[in-house]
Amino acid sequence: MRLTRYTDYAMRVLLYLGARPERLCSIAEIARAYDVSQNHLMKVVNDLVRAGYVASVRGRLGGIRLARDPGLVNVGQVVRHTEVDFDLVECGTCVIAPACGLTGVLREALEAFLQVLDRYTLADLLARRQDLADLFLRDPPRAGGS
Amino acid sequence: MRLTRYTDYAMRVLLYLGARPERLCSIAEIARAYDVSQNHLMKVVNDLVRAGYVASVRGRLGGIRLARDPGLVNVGQVVRHTEVDFDLVECGTCVIAPACGLTGVLREALEAFLQVLDRYTLADLLARRQDLADLFLRDPPRAGGS
DNA sequence: TTATACATGTATTTTTGATGCATGTATAAG
């Protein structure tokens, strides 16, 4: 069970921009940072622009930035937007559909999955990241320390 | 986001066998019923046999049947067994791992997904199926009826 | 006017899951 890289990249772009709120970032820069296809990332970003998550500035010295406060970017919403295919199994050809009890259970499970994501915003993710970074940086480990 | 057909087929085999508890079924028969690759299904079934969900009888007049009561076959357990890859995103190459807040949230969401499946057994699915079948068969629709 | 950065449609490539093929093993019927 996997999400597409498309969704993965979308989240990474938002995280990247969320961590650099005071300036424009170029798509080329982000593609370089994550070592991914610039062309692909361009499409992901454009999708986020159309959806209103990211603002873009064309032309020389242009770039992209978050279009909303990270606290207003819901993770569930983003994933629902970027991940198109949520059909966990292929019921179209199955002979026991629609009388199959599995589909309902899977639908319920998927809903639970997305509801967890609905509880978080980009701001939460950025905060978690900071928490972890603090953990690593605050108190440098030394021999015998715990 | 999708499960593999491998998992899909595994569940279908269990449902098929659960609906026919009194006899042996051949893999060829089930493959025909669902119109899927017999070779692939053979591997899925063998996996279920090794895992103890299905009992197989070799040789002429052989076949397969459930090895446990449907009430003891947990859906979450089966899916965890058949679905190998639960890495929702590819963190291996990502530069912000392990300080990325996304992984924890995704892990939590996945856990919620599986916990829903953990609440159901094969018996539940078969009962649901019966409920629906009843709905369709009990009271044949007639013109103008509601 | 030019360099740069986003926008967008169309190939092509890669990945990975699904399928096909070949061969082996076990068992009931005759």
Add this chain to the structure above:
DNA sequence: CTTATACATGCATCAAAAATACATGTATAA
């Protein structure tokens, strides 16, 4: 004891979908 049938298993091939590359267009600041 031979044969037909059904499960067991490894390897090769195919197909679908996602990722990537390529080509071209549009906007804007220097």
